[in-house]
Amino acid sequence: PAIELAGVVKEYLAHGEVVQAVKGITMTISEGEFFSLLGPSGCGKTTTMRMIAGFEDPSRGTVRLHGQDVTDVPPNKRDVNMVFQSYALFPHMNVWENVAFGLRRKKVAAAEIKRRVGEMLEIVDLTGREKRRPREMSGGQQQRVALARALVNNPRALLLDEPLGALDLKLRQAMQIELKRIQREVGITFVYVTHDQSEALTMSDRIAVMNDGLVEQLAAPREIYERPATAFVAGFIGTSNLLGGTVDRVASGCAVLRAGDEGRILVAGDAHRAGDDVTVTVRPEKITISAEEPGGEVSAVRGTVSEVVYLGLYNSYAVRLADGAEITVFQQNALDSTSTAERGEAVWLSWQPRHS
């Protein structure tokens, strides 16, 4: 493994009170992996990164890099580099000088510097811009200079803390693809911090979803999206509907909630008993809207369409259930799609038990 955290806790003393920014993280990041820390502002992402880089000492626990315990090793002696959202480029230096800075300070031979800086500028697609100053470049170009400057030192792992946060959406999306390409090309471990779930889903091999100083789920993007481990993860990643009820009966491998003329919710598996209160999450795109009550082994609830929003590729429907809950449904606008529900219409919503 490239990076291992074992029982890592970080406490700060703020106004005489102990604040736990990180409450106990144990995880392993593999060599060559694109790994993301994803979570809302204040959940401890930056603090975790700074402990990996060595800018902060853990209050408890250990950090290992490439098999070596580095808990007491200073940042400049660790085989990692960090890229910040603010780029932190030297404004008075041109692109070439910015990228060459670290190598020059380490007294690397001139010919070697020339070769490595040239190679890095090629990788980040800035060949021909060597003489430009940071202020003469776009935000995306400045970010690529910062990336080249971090990568030119040949670190075994690169830590990126919200590196695209200052860019507008279009540029951010282009840079996401660019970063992924660069990571593949240089083949080193990337640890990427973001609060943007779509960014993490697009780029990562695995994601650690953080909440309030803890990792709630660590898995591949698809697993996190399809099988969120907690209600927090389900709510934070994409759009999700929460439905609940009391188990009425258990039949043929399914718990049946809320039977009656308002519908039924089937929960696959044998984890539940009659009388249990159960909450399920269902993604909007897994739900089908129909005028008639669907038959078969599906979950089905009745409601009234309260809103329809046309979003190009798909429509987003808000459907209000009898108990007041509002359910979001996405229906793709296929070429031949003629079935569109109108506002105020009474409809049935249904989905397969395995999708909740």
Ligand code: ADP
């Ligand atoms: P994130 O990067 O996920 O937004 P941070 O790691 O920056 O979160 O912060 C996590 C928590 O720790 C926040 O509540 C923050 O206020 C607190 N915190 C971070 N750094 C310090 C510090 N130097 N002193 C006191 N509290 C801090």
Ligand code: MG
């Ligand atoms: Mg942060």
